[in-house]
Amino acid sequence: MRLSGFLKDKLVFLLLQGLVVLFVAMMLSSLGVGSYAVGFVTTLYLLVCAISLGAEYLKKRSYYKELLARLKGLDQKYLLTEMLEPPTFSEAEILCDVLLQVNKSMNDRVSEHRRASEDYREYIETWVHEIKTPIASAHLILDNNPGPMARQLEEELRRVEGYVEQALYYTRSNSVEKDYLIKPVNLQSLVSAAVRRSARPLIESHMRPCLHDLDVTVYTDEKWLLFILGQLLDNAIKYRLPRAAAQNEPGEEAQPEGRITVYAESGSSQITLTIADDGIGIPAQDLNRVFDKGFTGSNGRRYSKSTGMGLYLCKKLCTRLGLGIRVESDGQTGTTVRLTFPKSKMFLLEENASH
Secondary structure (H helix, E strand, O other), X not given: OOHHHHHHHOHHHHHHHHHHHHHHHHHHHHOOOOHHHHHHHHHHHHHHXXXXXXXXXXXXXXXXXXXXXXXXXXXXXXXXXXXXXXXXXXXXXXXXHHHHHHHHHHHHXXXXXXXXXXXXXXXXHHHHHHHHHHHHHHHHHHHHOOOHHHHHXXXXXXXXXXXXXXXXXXXXXXXXXXXXXXXXXXXXXXXXXXXXXXXXXXXXXXXXXXXXXXXXXXXXXXXXXXXXXXXXXXXHHHOOOOHHHHOOOOOXXXXXXXXXXXXXXXXXXXXXXXXXXXXXXXXHHHHOOOOOOOOOHHHHHHOOOOOXXXXXXXXXXXXXXXXXXXXXXXXXXXXXXXXXXXXXHHHHHHHHHHO
């Protein structure tokens, strides 16, 4: 609170006081009072006014200065009303009352939207679990009626399952802390499980997984990491090189169309899991936006009907779990995704004990 601003607010009061002083001086002069006495009375009156204004300014300045300091020190600004000191002047009392009412109104609206969001999330989770039953039934029907058409329907059904699972994890991504369990996880078994889940699309796409150096233990949530790996494998399958690029000579055994290499590296403070493919790659202009929600890029429009949600969810879940994720590509051939797991104190203790 600046003095100039305070005096500007008191401009009318100061003008009135000046008129009062002038009127008193004229009255005293007309009554024959000496100029010395007139000057003394007017000076004393002005001094009292100045002291009163100064005391008021210092009190307000101290209060608002402390208020702004507390506001600046808060990460959550809306908590300011909980830290307000009882004011000592009426203007601040009105301000505090207004802030409390505004904060209460905001909390009511936030609670209302939170309840609506929670209801919607619960509905989506219930719907996902319910839809799994007819999907499983459809799989059984197709298994009992093999044929070319059944294989095509099986592929489309698998895509539906992927989108359903994606919807489930999307609804849970804002509350990962309520549904995750950090424990030691062996990357060899987890990556193998992810490859088994994607076995059929890998075979049909002539993609060969190459796994090595995965006998490493990390601390994370097994279920969430399995979903992330599934999304990365699905991307590698979708954005593989076109089939025409891998034509074989007559009589020659059909060769895999592409390769997905998965391996782990252990550093001093973190473990890096690398998933690399030899597909079409990611253009340089798209590389910085692959984690944006709904971003499909030029590849998503040319080669596959992409939703732009896979890598977005991977990034969001990795952030929630404290993992790092980055994507590398030369823009022409191949994409490499690296997941980094920080070595916790528990991990380092176990590692030292094994040595």
